[in-house]
Amino acid sequence: MLTLQELRDFGADVDTGLTRCMNNEAFYLKMVRKMIDTTSLSELKDALVARDLAKAFELCHGMKGVAGNLSLTPVYLTVNEMTELLRSRTDTDYGPYMERLETALKQLKQLAE
Amino acid sequence: MAGTNDALFSLRGKRLILIAEDEEINRALLENILEPEYETIAAENGQQAMEKLIANPGLVSLVLLDLNMPGMGGLEVLRRMREDPDLSQVPVIVLTAESDSEVQSLNLGAVDFIPKPYPQPDVILARVRRTIELSESRKIISFTERDPLTGLLNPDYFYRYAERYDQLHPDEEMDAIVLDIYHFHLLNERFGRARGDEILQRTADSILSAVRPLGGFAARRGGDTFLIYCPGGTDYGKLLQSICRHSEQDAGERLRMRMGVFQRADKSVEMAHRFDRAKMAADTVRGQVTNNIAMYDDRMRERELYAERLIDDFPRAIAENQFRVFYQPKYDIRPDQPKLSSAEALVRWNHPELGMVRPDQFIPLFEENGLVEELDRYVWRTAARQIRSWREKFGRTLPVSVNVSRIDLYDPKLTDRLNALREENGLGPDDLLLEITESAYTGDSDHALAVIHELREMGFRIEVDDFGSGYSSLNMISTLPIDVLKLDMAFIRSAFREGGDTRMLEIMIDIARALNVPVIAEGVETEEQMKALRAIGCDIVQGYYFSRPVPPEEFEAFIVQGERGDESEC
Incomplete structure (x- = not known):
């Protein structure tokens, strides 16, 4: 069971996220669960491996919007950094970013189980 | 506001x-x-x-x-x-x-x-x-959204708004309602323009407060016409009552309104047209005191379309001589054996597709829009030629009366036209008689009276038509330029209806005596009526008893016969 407290402990800015959900806790948790269930990093990984930075930018950008709106800060911060690098098509090693991202998502998935 | x-x-x-x-x-x-x-x-x-x-x-x-x-x-x-x-x-x-x-x-x-x-x-x-x-x-x-005086929507915007409402509520049945104030111009005159504006504002307010709870909205179109678009099922009587009550400020100011409703308006009809239809319905209650709400039905539209068609077809009808002039004899009933004295020229329309159109279907219409002027001239021309042609054929002149509509009196060339017809056809002053309806003498009549005086000075004889239907005061009648009084058919009808009496007729005939002019009774249908009229002093009779209006060739039989005998067709 995913709880607000767990999300707080995870580092999410739950209060801001809740505000965006008109303070409807159930709705907020439902949205977070949906994010956890539907987010897959495999497409992003593939794009980065293929050095398709434009595609990787689109994917990161989308993820950033959702993570930002739900105030999942640890995810948001990483994706935000990646988005800015990808926007300027910076040719760098995205490995460490991906690791951080994977860890954060794994953590969320565990909370949701 | x-x-x-x-x-x-x-x-x-x-x-x-x-x-x-x-x-x-x-x-x-x-x-x-x-x-x-x-x-x-x-x-x-x-x-x-x-x-x-x-x-x-x-x-x-x-x-x-x-x-x-x-x-x-x-x-x-x-x-x-x-x-x-x-x-x-x-x-x-x-x-x-x-x-x-x-x-x-x-x-x-x-x-x-x-x-x-x-x-x-x-x-x-x-x-x-x-x-x-x-x-x-x-x-x-x-869209210049609002009417600055009342704060209601302007019609253009209102129509758009109503269309949008329909789109959002495709299944809702809506009524298009038109409301107007009786004789608003009179209120303006009685109380002044500022007070008139105030009345309009109050009416707008009361309309809004009445229709808002029903989910409706409103606009003002023209001076005193209000449009309401409202979900169906309203109690119209109550609605009108509540609007009237709230619009009146004090007891001295009785407001009367009439309402036309296009109920459950057909949504395939353009928005503005829905309100035209409601207006059509409202116009049918003109002048009725007790019933001031009317529902639109398709027959109204058919009548209106029929009227439109007649107006559209008019120029062609004139060009193609579709109008025919018929003649109805007038008999002098003072002698034992009634004597043909003159005829009245009456127009008929032989429409190529609609068949014979009755004059009561097109004359009022043409009077309203002024086409009657052209029609009258056509009849005058035809009648003047007919008088000449009969004179040439039978060696005697039968006077014919023609109708002169109120609007003709405002034609600056009227006297010239009539003179020209007389000259062209060699007619004497008594040959072409002019019938002018009594209502032309009343109202704004100074000009009309001046023209009628002028016509008489030129030698024309004036028959006052429909006498008794207008509002001439007895005082005024004595000074009017009149040569013959033609009694309104309604008097004859009511006098001879079961239980009716002839006293009113006798009074009218007395008036004619006092004015020293002969009296014509129209619409006489039976011998009994004719005899009764003769007994109370009526001079001339016209009606189905002698003959319906007939085409000129048929009319010739009356001229030949000269005097009316019992064997004549009725």
Whole structure:
């Protein structure tokens, strides 16, 4: 069971996220669960491996919007950094970013189980 | 001043917002925020957004547009919307995390931004409300939305608004209602213009407070006509009563209104036409005191269309001689053996497609729009030639009377025209008689009287037609230029109806005696009537007892016979 407290402990800015959900806790948790269930990093990984930075930018950008709106800060911060690098098509090693991202998502998935 | 903006901005349904955003969660957040106030539809990409805009013409109040979407992106949607004259009117708020897209979006017509991550819901709602309001105000202003006097909607805007209401409520049955104030111009004259305006304002206020709770809205069209679009099933009597009651300020100011209703208006009929139909119904209650609400039905429209057709066909009818002049004999009944004294020229319309059209179907119509002037001239010409032709054929002149309509008296060339006809056909002063209806003498009659005097000075004899139907005062009659009194047919009818008596007729005949002019009775149908009229001193009789109006060739039998015998056709 995913709880607000767990999300707080995870580092999410739950209060801001809740505000965006008109303070409807159930709705907020439902949205977070949906994010956890539907987010897959495999497409992003593939794009980065293929050095398709434009595609990787689109994917990161989308993820950033959702993570930002739900105030999942640890995810948001990483994706935000990646988005800015990808926007300027910076040719760098995205490995460490991906690791951080994977860890954060794994953590969320565990909370949701 | 009546009316506030909320009446205008709150349709009973919610406004529709299109959310074009590829991330389902972002969409869901927005929907959750907007839901209590708005209806939303979603598009996952630009292509879908365009499709949904096109599928809901005029219905989308706002687009919330994400710029980064797979396939067609937000900027392309903006570009395409700007190219479309209808879609370019729909305001767009761009959802974006990138400030560098802002200028481009603005250039393409976006009106505002909502950043990502989203701000507080209150902020989003405030921006949405303001954007919609501004956009609607702008549209409204371009339609000169409101009537400055009453604060009600202007008709143009009202029609658009009603159309939009229909789109949002396709299954709701609506009534188109027209309301106007009886004799408003008289109120203006009695109480002054400022008071008249005040009455209109109060009426507008009372209409609004009566129709708002019913979910209706209203406009003012022309001086004192009000339009109401309202969900069906209203108690019209109650509605009218409550409007009247609230519009009157004090007991001294009795307002009477009439109402025409196009009930459960056919939505395939253009909005303005629905109200034309309601007006058509309202016009049928003109002058009725007890019943001041009328429902439109299709027969009214058919009659109106028929009337329109007659008006349209008029020029051709004149050019192709479709009008025929018939003649009805008038007999002098003073001798034992009634004697043919003259005839009245009466017009008939032999329409190539509609057959014989009765004069009561087209004369009032042509009197209303002035075509009767041309028709009268046609009849005068024909009758004058007929008098000549009979004179040539039979060696005697039979005088013929023709109708001179009220409007003819305002023709500056009237006397010239009539003189020319007399000269062309070699007619004497007594040959062409002029019948002028009594109502032409009353009302604004100075001019009419002057013309009639002039005609008499030229030698024309004037028969006052429909005498007793107008409002001539006895005092006035004695000074009127009159040669013959023709009694209104209604007197004859009521005098000879069962239980009727002839006293009124006797009074009229006494008046004629006092004026020293002969009396003609029209519409005489039986021998008994003829004899009764003779007994009370009537001089001349016209009617089916002697003959209906007949074509000139048939009329010749009366001339040949000279005097009426019992064997004549009735």
